[in-house]
Amino acid sequence: MNIKHITVLVSTGRHPTSGVPRHCRNDSLALTIGVDLSQTKAADLEVLHAGNANNPALKDYLALGADQINVIPTEPDSDIVDSFAERLGDADLILTGSRAENGQDSGLLPYLLAEKLNIPIIANALELKQEGDKLEVLQFFPKGKRRRVAVTLPAIIAIHPLAAIELRYAYVRQQQGKIIALTKPAHVAAESHLQWNIAPKLRKPIKLKAPENLTGHERLLAAITSENKGGTVVNDGNCVEKAQVILSYLREHQLIAF
């Protein structure tokens, strides 16, 4: 299957210190990958945003390679998963960043969309390439691990922040590009079961601890005797025997494979 239609979902970000609206870097990576892919595959590219078309942050995406941004108008309580799903019916490949910088910031959107559209989702993608009728994705994992996964199209791919992509900013593109507000979809209120109580971050989170009823004596003991955490100490034997102890420890905990 050839990729004919690529859709990139972008959100708006904010500067971490000044709070000035700007592009969300994760989504910009997805946009750059989308632009490159659409050029090599001669596919058409749609850049989609749900929110306010007058948001100054959207202009950054024009400068970063989008010719046109289609904006789905939303209301504060509307369900953007539904509004997106309606427009994504014919997309072969949907790209987005793995995490937003604004809003709920839960990283759930690509998963909810995939479930709604009943298509596969791969998160933390570093590289994409098409192999036959499948898309081959390099996935990021911590500790130097990378996984290659092939996935059938259409699919949603969420790009990892460490993807080796250089953003190309051009002022002329920002001036030439267009931002178009789409017609407002029928209002569907989000089925939010949870009422979030939002406040500025003024304190550190409190760790969950098991309640303990200790007597004064026990508390005193706990304060003066630290829990003996030290492991085994090997003092005896020659250096070969000591080295053998280390090797068996590594083997026992499956830290080496020989």
Add this chain to the structure above:
Amino acid sequence: MTMRNPIRISPNRPQQSSPNGLKRIVLRASDTIEMYAQPKPLRTVNNPKASYLVIAHSERGSLSDHALQTIAAAAILADAETNVLALILGALTDDLANFGADQVIVISELDFEHFQPELELASISALIDSIQPTRIFMPDNHTGDGDLGRRLIARQKTKTAATQVIEMNVDHVATYQAGGTLIAQTTLPEIILLAANAVDTHLPFIALAQRSKQAITNLAIANSYQDLDMQTIAATEIALEEADFIVSAGNGVENVASLESLAHALQASIGASRVAVDDGKFSRDKQIGASGKTVSASAYLAIGISGAVQHLQGIKDCRHVIAINTDTSAPIVKRADLSVIGDAEEIMRALINLIAEAKSANLKVAA
């Protein structure tokens, strides 16, 4: 007027004498002086009316600290009538009794090394349907659980959910929003993806941790994903913060060449303490500690490092710390899971030889 009885202190009250002959009074009046810890009471649920389900992937047969915190969180929040079930995907050799799991179900086929989200989701959903847990807890990490948890949230549409939970107690959870500038609170949802280090794993009780194995039921499932392979980047190319095995040198290492060949034999990254870097033996980007890098390796081999507080700060997230040192009283010995006392150079040489022998023996077996 009657005089109140004055409080009399028995001259024979329990006391100890310290090594320098001073008498020390023991505060709690009891016949025996218990300086050792009492065994923790066992938490049992006789008539469970509800259950909490914890789902986590294991790695190399054990659970990460993050996954253990998640089990402990469920155990802390569970009341006297709630069972804590731990569903471990992948093989498990650890005992989870200290972390409060009443029952442990292991599905060893669904390990993290293989990408099979649809099969995992189907197996979990089957289990959820059969036990009907009131809450589901998962660690929100990048090693499979965060991904699987979000797939589960998307699949179980009717359940309320929160991701990256940084704070929780019996009546609320909190997460950061808008890139960590806002804090949002809500009542306890049904699916909780817990961020790392939001829970203290120290519990005043232990649980039974009854083991049961479960085979996967529905193997014939439509799979849109095909796992091609899992690669590991060579230890020399990887950033120190991301490395899984680190061989680290301190002041006690005189011969850098043997350290490098040991790191090569173990396929490990090289780190160093501040003293070794200041001496010019290693470049500044190898420095581990408060003024250098903070690492989170599974195995950390500290050679000739005494373990200053600043250095221990840099290795606080390391899982297995092995120390080679000449001094038994060095602070690193308290931190290390295994400490070998002896000459660093000799032990390094012996270790290199043993590894070479083991590798050639392996090759012979394979051939």
